[in-house]
Amino acid sequence: MTEAQPARTDTTPPSGWAVHRTPTPVAEADREARLAAPRFGETFTDHVARMTWTAEAGWGERRVEPYAPLALDPAALVLHYGQEVFEGLKAFRHPDGSVWTFRPRANAERLAASARRLALPELPAEDFLGSLRALVGVDEAWVPARVGASLYLRPVMVATEPTLLVRAARRVEYLVIASPAGDYFAGGVNPVSIWVAEDLHRAAPGGTGAVKTMGNYGASLASQVVAQRHGCDQVCFLDAATGRLVEELGGMNVVAVLADGSVVTPALDGTILPGVTRDALLTLLAEDGHPVAERPLPLAELREGLHTGEIAELFACGTGAVVAPVGRLAGEGFDLTVGDGGTGPVTAAVRRRLTDVQYGLAPDRHGWLERLV
Numbered sequence: 001m002t003e004a005q006p007a008r009t010d011t012t013p014p015s016g017w018a019v020h021r022t023p024t025p026v027a028e029a030d031r032e033a034r035l036a037a038p039r040f041g042e043t044f045t046d047h048v049a050r051m052t053w054t055a056e057a058g059w060g061e062r063r064v065e066p067y068a069p070l071a072l073d074p075a076a077l078v079l080h081y082g083q084e085v086f087e088g089l090k091a092f093r094h095p096d097g098s099v100w101t102f103r104p105r106a107n108a109e110r111l112a113a114s115a116r117r118l119a120l121p122e123l124p125a126e127d128f129l130g131s132l133r134a135l136v137g138v139d140e141a142w143v144p145a146r147v148g149a150s151l152y153l154r155p156v157m158v159a160t161e162p163t164l165l166v167r168a169a170r171r172v173e174y175l176v177i178a179s180p181a182g183d184y185f186a187g188g189v190n191p192v193s194i195w196v197a198e199d200l201h202r203a204a205p206g207g208t209g210a211v212k213t214m215g216n217y218g219a220s221l222a223s224q225v226v227a228q229r230h231g232c233d234q235v236c237f238l239d240a241a242t243g244r245l246v247e248e249l250g251g252m253n254v255v256a257v258l259a260d261g262s263v264v265t266p267a268l269d270g271t272i273l274p275g276v277t278r279d280a281l282l283t284l285l286a287e288d289g290h291p292v293a294e295r296p297l298p299l300a301e302l303r304e305g306l307h308t309g310e311i312a313e314l315f316a317c318g319t320g321a322v323v324a325p326v327g328r329l330a331g332e333g334f335d336l337t338v339g340d341g342g343t344g345p346v347t348a349a350v351r352r353r354l355t356d357v358q359y360g361l362a363p364d365r366h367g368w369l370e371r372l373v
């Protein structure tokens with residue numbers, strides 16, 4: 001049991017966020033135990049940052065509140081028509097104790113692009129940054145101080161107006177929750193296995209594949225079940241138009257490393273999420289002398305390349321896992337080992353290059369980090 005403390009209300013300058021602290025924070029020993037072995041997305045901090053938008057007043061009510069279940073009208077538009085967008089990024093503790101996040105303005109821009117596609121109001125980048133600073137400022141003790149661990153931040157914007165009319169909501173809630181994160185996959189950075197879904201698609205031209213909205217993820221789950229049945233960790237989706245081209249995984253982009261050291265990844269054609277991690281890794285790979293091609297990647301080419309060894313490495317990338325080596329690629333009628341099934345040298349090196357910057361162990365030459373605390 002935690003000892004109840006009086007509720008405190010104060011305002012954190014200069015951002016204008018009101019802070020209502022929980023009277024019952026998780027006890028320090030319990031928090032430290034959770035930080036010692038965090039599993040991705042399974043434990044949450046003491047607070048949530050929130051803002052409210054109405055068609056009449058725009059964005060307002062910037063506040064940090066105790067983490068608690070939401071009171072949502074059963075007719076809330078999001079529950080029926082999925083008007084929702086979200087983001088994902090991480091806060092990293094540096095050796096001097098300061099806390100930083102990685103390219104948050106890219107996430108702010110992507111959230112705005114997602115919001116436009118879902119007819120939701122755009123959140124100004126300064127409010128996005130402000131919400132991260134407000135929450136991490138209050139819940140700073142939840143940021144692990146260990147390389148490999150971080151505090152995952154999940155901003156989400158939902159249509160809360162109670163109505164069964166199919167139209168854009170006139171009331172919207174924005175919130176940020178935070179979850180201490182260790183390894184994304186239970187097996188750590190060991191190679192993952194991928195099942196190629198050839199019948200079900202996650203995105204189609206003109207659809208919502210290039211933005212971060214709940215429907216894309218709901219639509220990916222049936223394939224995920226099939227993948228698990230085949231002993232695979234993740235699903236790789238093919239394009240809906242031809243069914244021939246590799247697009248991405250349910251929650252990560254994919255990159256192939258050829259035996260000649262060049263790198264190929266599917267081009268951002270409007271159905272693939274433009275990953276912030278993907279973009280940073282391509283920059284680092286190009287700087288390290290790997291020619292980078294963003295172009296259509298046929299599954300047949302990938303299968304053939306893995307078979308002949310012309311494709312030496314394959315990895316998935318995203319905020320959660322950072323870089324996940326792929327050891328096995330399987331689908332109806334094929335089951336291929338990537339390289340020797342282990343983590344390839346290019347994959348290992350670029351992962352290290354990026355995480356060294358994120359954890360403050362290497363200079364941030366690109367100005368990718370923003371300080372939160």
Ligand SMILES: Cc1ncc(COP(=O)(O)O)c(C=O)c1O
Binds near residue numbers: 278
């Ligand atoms: C479908 C999908 N693709 C790719 C990514 C990787 O994006 P990022 O590197 O910005 O996390 C994510 C994760 O956000 C995702 O959900």
